[in-house]
Amino acid sequence: MKNSYSSRELAEILSVNESTVKRWADSGFIECVRTKGGHRKFPVRSVLRFIHENQMxxxxxxxxxxxxxxxxxxxxxxxxxxxxxxxxxxxxxxxxxxxxxxxxxxxxxxxxxxxxxxxxxxxxxxxxxxxxxxxxxxxxxxxxxxxxxxxxxxxxxxxxxTKEANGLTAVVTCFDSEIHDIAITCIASFLTSEGWKVYHLGRDIPTDDLVLFVRAKKPDLLAISADIVEDEEAFIAGINNKVLPAAKKAGAFTIIGGPRMKSRFGGRLKGDLLSDDISDIRSVHEKMLSRKRVAVK
Ligand code: B12
Structure with missing residues (x-):
């Protein structure tokens, strides 16, 4: 992949006329830089953003x-x-x-x-x-x-x-001593690109600190990941008795994810949604966004 493309090269890639590319650039649809000679250059970063924004x-x-x-x-x-x-x-x-x-x-x-x-x-x-x-x-x-x-x-x-801010806030975190934080890093990435304000707390977050954070930030969404759960009773008690009451009071929707989360903890954990698959974050996002739009109207 090159570092940047000329208007002509980009037009070829996008299958549009060069003049269209120039017009898009001048209207700010796609970022470009100008060379000393005044020509438009499209850095790879701008092109990737454009592709992602338009799902091309x-x-x-x-x-x-x-x-x-x-x-x-x-x-x-x-x-x-x-x-x-x-x-x-x-x-x-x-x-x-x-x-x-x-x-x-x-x-x-x-x-x-x-x-x-x-x-x-x-x-x-x-x-x-x-x-x-x-x-x-x-x-x-x-x-x-x-x-x-x-x-x-x-x-x-x-x-x-990254889409324009949508007014929604999420706290994304591992549960307690959990250190596997790649799933929530991906969730944070998706929500950020959809315009959420995301607080990504990462790994190793003591439950009492998470509770204080949720109380302070009052997020719309709390997404928790738990990959390794050795002490099931402590996990269930921490979520049901500490985290969920704080989330409920803050008005947050809570999604708890991890391997076999539904089959292992279904009926015992009281989160709004238990999940084994980060793709579930998409429907949660869509539901919360449409709810927000209705509330704004
Ligand atoms: C990367 C990794 C690590 C890294 C973590 C780095 C990091 N920053 O995350 C390091 C090397 C540090 C590590 C350490 C350990 N690891 Co490790 N690790 C892995 C590995 C290879 C990948 C984990 C991963 O990121 N997977 C990709 C993500 C996306 O998968 P995931 O988290 O499971 O998420 C999926 C679902 O669970 C769900 N999900 C998860 N969270 C959430 C949250 C929400 C909101 C939603 C909607 C969905 C969701 O969605 C994803 C699928 O779409 C796995 C192997 C594997 N099969 O997964 C082992 C694995 C998880 N580790 C394991 C173990 C045993 C350990 C260690 C104890 C020992 C070790 N290997 O050193 C230590 C943990 C020490 C501790 N203090 O806890 C075991 C766990 C077994 C178990 N369940 O008991 C695994 C399965 C390896 C194995 N085959 O045995 N590990």
Missing amino acids: NLPGLSLAEFDRKDVQAHLSAGFVDVLIPSLKTAALEGDTAEIQKLLRAGLVSQPDIILLYTQLVFPVLTEIGIDWEMGKLGVDGEHLATQAIKSALISFQLEIH
Whole structure:
């Protein structure tokens, strides 16, 4: 992928006239910079934002990166899973820049970031987990790979389009001593791009501090992740007796996610929604946004 495109190059990629690209740039639909000679240049970052904002599928943009025909064909068809082996190699090398490059290539084929994360990033993490479990990878390798993925996700956030503020606020956090925070990093990324004000508390948040934070911020949404739950009774008591009363008082909708969350804790945890899949955040977002619009009217 190049660093920037000329008006003509971008027009070709978007299949529109060069004059259309120039008009879009002059109306502020797509950011550009001017060269010393006065020509418009479109940095990759602006182009990616534009693609994400308009949910365009433009694999042609990234194809130049991959000379293998099978990779190109899959990307053209919007199948980003073809990038899984390269992403895994980059992660195991701790190569954040390469991961970011692959995320960009993925975005132009799959502009829906939730799908991009679930189809490209999560399978790599699952494979890394299996390699660790089977003893093929040490804790050092596992840490290096996941830290690189997390860093790349955070940098990638700055490259994707963020809608105008929608007036909704979310607190996104791990539960108590939980340290697996990639799922909530992806959730924070999605909500931010949809215009939410997001407080991403990350990992290792003592329950009493979370309660105080929720009381202070009164968010519309509280999204909690719990990957490893060793003490089920303490988890249920912490959520039901401490977190949920505070969330309810603040008027927050609460979604609690983690592996087998529904089957394991359904009926025992009182959250508004229990989930095993970050895609559920999309319907929660849509429901809350339409509720907000009705309230504003
Ligand atoms: C990355 C990783 C780590 C990283 C964490 C880095 C980080 N910043 O997150 C590091 C290396 C630090 C780590 C440490 C440990 N890990 Co670890 N780790 C993983 C790994 C490889 C990937 C986890 C991940 O991010 N997956 C991708 C995300 C998206 O998946 P997820 O969190 O499960 O989310 C999915 C659902 O659960 C749900 N979801 C989760 N949260 C939420 C929240 C909301 C609101 C919603 C809607 C949905 C949702 O949506 C996602 C799917 O769409 C997994 C392997 C695997 N199969 O997952 C092991 C894994 C989770 N780890 C495991 C273990 C045992 C550990 C350690 C105890 C030992 C170790 N490996 O060193 C320590 C934990 C120490 C501690 N203090 O708790 C086990 C857990 C087994 C269990 N359930 O008991 C796993 C499954 C590995 C394995 N195969 O055994 N780990």
